[in-house]
Amino acid sequence: MRKKLTLLLCAAAMTLGLTACGGNKEKEVSVDVPKLTEELLSTVTSDQLTETASDMLASIYFYEPNDVASAVAYASSGATACEVAVIESKDAKNTEAIEKLFQTRVDNQSALYASYNEGEVAKLDDAIIESAGVYTVLCVCDDPDAAEEILENYGF
Amino acid sequence: MGSQKRRRRRRDRLVLNLLIIVTLVLVVFEGKLVYTMFTHHSSLSEAHETSSSGTAVSTGGSVSELEKKKDQATTSFLPEVSSNHFGEAALAGLPDMLTAEAPADSGTEQPDTLPTVSDPDSPAIVPKSDSPVDDSYFADAVFIGDSRMEGFRNASGITQGRFFTSVGMSLSSMRSDPIISTPEGNITVAAALSGGSYSKIYIMLGTNDLGEYDWDSFREGFISTIERFQEIQPGAIIYICSVIYVDESRAASTEYVNNANVDKINSILLDVCAEKGYYYLDLNEFLSNGYGSLIDGASSDGVHLYEEYCKQMLDYLKSHYIEVPESSKEPESDGVTAAETESESETEDVDIDEA
Numbered sequence: 001m002r003k004k005l006t007l008l009l010c011a012a013a014m015t016l017g018l019t020a021c022g023g024n025k026e027k028e029v030s031v032d033v034p035k036l037t038e039e040l041l042s043t044v045t046s047d048q049l050t051e052t053a054s055d056m057l058a059s060i061y062f063y064e065p066n067d068v069a070s071a072v073a074y075a076s077s078g079a080t081a082c083e084v085a086v087i088e089s090k091d092a093k094n095t096e097a098i099e100k101l102f103q104t105r106v107d108n109q110s111a112l113y114a115s116y117n118e119g120e121v122a123k124l125d126d127a128i129i130e131s132a133g134v135y136t137v138l139c140v141c142d143d144p145d146a147a148e149e150i151l152e153n154y155g156f
Numbered sequence: 157m158g159s160q161k162r163r164r165r166r167r168d169r170l171v172l173n174l175l176i177i178v179t180l181v182l183v184v185f186e187g188k189l190v191y192t193m194f195t196h197h198s199s200l201s202e203a204h205e206t207s208s209s210g211t212a213v214s215t216g217g218s219v220s221e222l223e224k225k226k227d228q229a230t231t232s233f234l235p236e237v238s239s240n241h242f243g244e245a246a247l248a249g250l251p252d253m254l255t256a257e258a259p260a261d262s263g264t265e266q267p268d269t270l271p272t273v274s275d276p277d278s279p280a281i282v283p284k285s286d287s288p289v290d291d292s293y294f295a296d297a298v299f300i301g302d303s304r305m306e307g308f309r310n311a312s313g314i315t316q317g318r319f320f321t322s323v324g325m326s327l328s329s330m331r332s333d334p335i336i337s338t339p340e341g342n343i344t345v346a347a348a349l350s351g352g353s354y355s356k357i358y359i360m361l362g363t364n365d366l367g368e369y370d371w372d373s374f375r376e377g378f379i380s381t382i383e384r385f386q387e388i389q390p391g392a393i394i395y396i397c398s399v400i401y402v403d404e405s406r407a408a409s410t411e412y413v414n415n416a417n418v419d420k421i422n423s424i425l426l427d428v429c430a431e432k433g434y435y436y437l438d439l440n441e442f443l444s445n446g447y448g449s450l451i452d453g454a455s456s457d458g459v460h461l462y463e464e465y466c467k468q469m470l471d472y473l474k475s476h477y478i479e480v481p482e483s484s485k486e487p488e489s490d491g492v493t494a495a496e497t498e499s500e501s502e503t504e505d506v507d508i509d510e511a
Binding site for chain 1: 315316459
């Protein structure tokens with residue numbers, strides 16, 4: 001009987017453990033997007049980022065508009081590679097695809113900045129791409145450690 | 157009695173000496189002031205006469221109007237420039253005229269502002285329209301350009317149009333390098349242009365070419381590149397944006413990124429537009445400080461514009477445009493055929509619109 005109970009407990013623990021492997025993506029996370037972006041913008045000190053019209057974002061990040069509930073992005077005047085983008089997917093399953101698109105964006109930018117302004121490539125190397133719940137964040141900034149800390153506080 | 161007389165004499169001498177000193181001081185300092193007032197007045201009159209006698213004033217405002225604006229500027233804090241009207245462009249430059257970049261000696265024969273184009277009468281220059289369009293005008297437009305165009309996309313608030321931009325885009329890279337981002341990686345401008353059908357093509361190029369080429373090569377290369385784009389998008393209106401002035405005091409290097417080169421390359425672009433039937437957008441019309449330089453405070457690094465000025469640029473594009481004649485609009489199917497043809501000739505066969 002004890003053995004059966006032990007086995008059952010082990011199975012339950014394993015199930016719970018496996019569920020936890022899903023990480024933050026499976027968590028119910030509610031993010032105050034304007035507040036989060038405002039905090040992330042404080043990690044950009046070398047440039048003055050401005051909000052890009054949301055109508056333009058699908059063509060910049062190449063996401064499928066039907067999969068996205070909302071998107072906000074702050075981009076550079078062209079002087080630096082810094083940018084902050086937060087995309088809220090309609091379904092948490094889509095966040096993986098958004099992460100890939102963000103990574104493509106970073107890779108493309110790295111290739112272009114390498115011959116234009118090499119100093120910016122280091123920032124792109126430290127780009128943060130993280131998801132929590134239905135939210136995916138891209139942050140290219142001057143203080144990635146501070147940005148990581150901010151994201152942790154929001155459940156990323 | 158004798159000692160009293162001596163005291164009086166001493167006192168009188170002292171008073172007399174003091175009066176002489178005061179008079180000398182007045183003559184030295186106040187005399188200079190009076191002299192300065194007279195010379196300043198006469199130099200202003202000379203400048204006025206010089207301007208009135210037909211010196212080119214690119215902003216189109218009359219001299220008296222400009223002087224009125226100067227007076228306003230000295231008595232009140234100037235509001236931000238909210239429109240791109242010629243007269244207001246002059247107003248935007250006034251703070252600089254009155255401060256750092258104003259000529260040190262107002263007596264020299266300086267015009268109030270310098271022209272921003274080599275030929276102000278060129279028919280290629282797009283005039284201001286009385287009825288501005290809205291963003292829907294850009295729905296079938298494609299914007300090709302360097303980081304300054306990218307900054308415009310990011311900060312102007314524009315909501316329509318396709319952007320093929322790349323930081324560091326030069327004539328050479330625009331012609332052949334894979335510099336336009338897609339989900340599958342970077343592709344050439346020509347390949348990107350082939351992925352859709354456009355009625356208007358806006359091109360902003362030249363900042364990264366200042367001093368890179370001999371000017372004749374630049375001219376030839378520019379023409380052949382635009383002609384290639386026309387083959388891909390036949391019938392599209394070609395707008396060529398002027399190279400925007402830089403703020404040399406903030407630019408990282410002015411070895412070749414300087415306003416003398418900007419003026420030179422712009423004269424080539426305007427000349428090409430006149431020759432080939434392209435349309436020239438003189439963005440320096442509202443971005444010049446009046447002395448052949450970018451408005452002070454318009455950019456953090458002397459090159460890339462702050463949000464406020466990107467928004468002004470959008471307003472400028474909305475009020476400077478050419479009507480698309482219905483007859484010249486290409487049927488969608490033709491555009492697709494052209495695109496397909498181009499795609500076949502490119503190694504990167506990527507339809508970016510599918511993304």
